[in-house]
Structure formats: structure tokens, C-alpha cells
Amino acid sequence: MVYKLLFSPTGGTAAVANALTDGQIVDLTDRSRDFSAVALTAEDVAVIAVPSYAGRVPKTAAARLAEVQGGGARAVLVCVYGNRAYEDTLVELADLAEAAGFRAAAGIAALAEHSIARTYAAGRPDAADKAELHTFWEKIEAKLRAGDDTAPALPGNRPYKPLAVHSMVPHTAKRCIDCGRCAAACPVGAIDATDPRRTDADLCIGCMRCVALCPVQARQIDPDALAALTARLAPLCAGHKENELFL
Incomplete structure (x- = not known):
């Protein structure tokens, strides 16, 4: 069974995960759910997908993933970012998944429209992204079928960068x-x-x-605050960044 554990408040992360594969969704944004009741087995595959918040896993997603019983399931770790950078998100997600009992099989860094400054990575994942993500999944499936238990080498640092998210309150x-x-x-x-x-x-x-x-x-969002953020991100979000697969 394929499970998709998704923290996708605005839909971009879900769009990436849905382009990868079908599966039973576990919605990590659902504050009413008892995540300790979610139990996988070693025969299962989990797509664990989160957005990158200032280069880290969102605290809420991390706390809810920690409650899940991974049961030795193979995990495809997905971080989604809005064309700036994902920094330590993948390595932190790998550590969280391991602590919850998952075994990392692959990592993906993918693009989706920035959730606040929506001009950046606008329209992504687009048709080309979705086709590429589907191809990524075929490569991941081949690795799983081959029984390759090698953990992927993921970019990022330990210790992680300081968590310094300054929330913009609508x-x-x-x-x-x-x-x-x-x-x-x-x-x-x-x-x-x-x-x-x-x-x-x-x-x-x-x-x-x-x-x-x-x-x-x-x-x-306050228009002045949004304009200031958009301007501050401009040199960091320039250009067309590519999706990345780590096997």
C-alpha cells in the first residue's frame, strides 16, 4: 500500500505528491486527527511531503509526523519550495521520518508556487514538472523492486539552520x-x-x-508587508529552478 502523508495548506505540496503517484492520503493539516492511530508496515511505501518554511520542516508537520507509527515502511521524502531554497528541509525530514520508524528510500526537492509571494514559481508544478515527477516515481519504484535499501544522500546540514520563521498573519x-x-x-x-x-x-x-x-x-496579507517580502525575495527567487531526485 502507498500512503501519502501530506502537509499542504495551500495545495502546492499536494500537487507535487499527486503528480508522483496515487495513494491513501493522511492529511497532516487535519488538527482533529489522531495521528498516533496511523500505523504502517514494512510492506508499505510512504510519500512524506512537506513545504519548506525558511529552509526547515514546518513545526506543525514535524510534530504530527512524530506521532505516526512508520513500522519500517519505505519512505519517499519530498520537500516543496517556492523557488528560493530548501536548505535543511530534506535532511530534517529524513531525521523525523527515521525517528518515526520509516526507512528513507529516496528524496525529492520540487517546485511549487510560493504560498505568500505567488509571483515566484507561479503555475508550478506545471505539465513539464508533473511529467518529470512521474518519471522520478518510476525510478523510485525500480529501486524498491530491486530491494535496494541504500539510504539516499541528501543535501543539507546538521545541525539544521536556526528556525527563524516570522509568520505573516493574514x-x-x-x-x-x-x-x-x-x-x-x-x-x-x-x-x-x-x-x-x-x-x-x-x-x-x-x-x-x-x-x-x-x-x-x-x-x-497586508499589501505593504507583501510588497516588501516580494522585493526581498526577488534576487533569491530569480530564474527557473529544477526539480531534484536523490536515490
Whole structure:
């Protein structure tokens, strides 16, 4: 059985994982789920896919993955980034997966539209990316069929870079219709279910899920803050970066 353990608040990471293969989804953004009840076996394969937040695994994803019982399943480790860099995300994900009982079989660094500054890697994964990811999966399957237990050599550093994510907390415009969709979907419960105009800035992880899901575009980032971020990222996100496979 193939399982896809996904932390994908805005859909980019899920798009990459779905281009790789089908499988039973374990949604790591679901704050109501008991992840300790998720148990795999050595016969299973897990695609563990997370976005890179400032070069690290999102803390929420790390905590929920730690609850899963890997059971010796082979793991394909996927980090998805918005055209800046993924830095230590893959090696941290490998360590988290090993601690949860998984055996790393492959690693992938893939591109998806930046979740905040959406002009960067816009439209990715595109058709060419998806075809390439499908080819990656065929190579991974060949390795698994051959019984090759070699762990992939992954780029990154231990100790990891300091976790210095400064969350950009979306605000709510007057056109909010109080549908509550954002509060129900927030991975960390930062939005007040009784008053979705209120967001707990201390809980918010800046994942932008509420922005992506709002049916009337009432959840927004401060325009000046967004413009400053976009300008700061410009020299770092220039050019067309390629997907990478590590076997």
C-alpha cells in the first residue's frame, strides 16, 4: 500500500505528491486527527511531503509526523519550495521520518508556487514538472523492486539552520461573510470559530491556508508587508529552478 502523508495548506505540496503517484492520503493539516492511530508496515511505501518554511520542516508537520507509527515502511521524502531554497528541509525530514520508524528510500526537492509571494514559481508544478515527477516515481519504484535499501544522500546540514520563521498573519477584510470555512480548515486552530475575523497571532503559522480557501478573498496579507517580502525575495527567487531526485 502507498500512503501519502501530506502537509499542504495551500495545495502546492499536494500537487507535487499527486503528480508522483496515487495513494491513501493522511492529511497532516487535519488538527482533529489522531495521528498516533496511523500505523504502517514494512510492506508499505510512504510519500512524506512537506513545504519548506525558511529552509526547515514546518513545526506543525514535524510534530504530527512524530506521532505516526512508520513500522519500517519505505519512505519517499519530498520537500516543496517556492523557488528560493530548501536548505535543511530534506535532511530534517529524513531525521523525523527515521525517528518515526520509516526507512528513507529516496528524496525529492520540487517546485511549487510560493504560498505568500505567488509571483515566484507561479503555475508550478506545471505539465513539464508533473511529467518529470512521474518519471522520478518510476525510478523510485525500480529501486524498491530491486530491494535496494541504500539510504539516499541528501543535501543539507546538521545541525539544521536556526528556525527563524516570522509568520505573516493574514487579516480579514470587511467583505468577510462569516462562513467559518477558514476557521474550520486552519491547521492549528488560530482562527476563532465564533468570530472568524479574529486570528490568534501567537498560534498562526503563516501557512496561508485561510487565504487560499476564502470564497470571497476576505483573508489577506497586508499589501505593504507583501510588497516588501516580494522585493526581498526577488534576487533569491530569480530564474527557473529544477526539480531534484536523490536515490
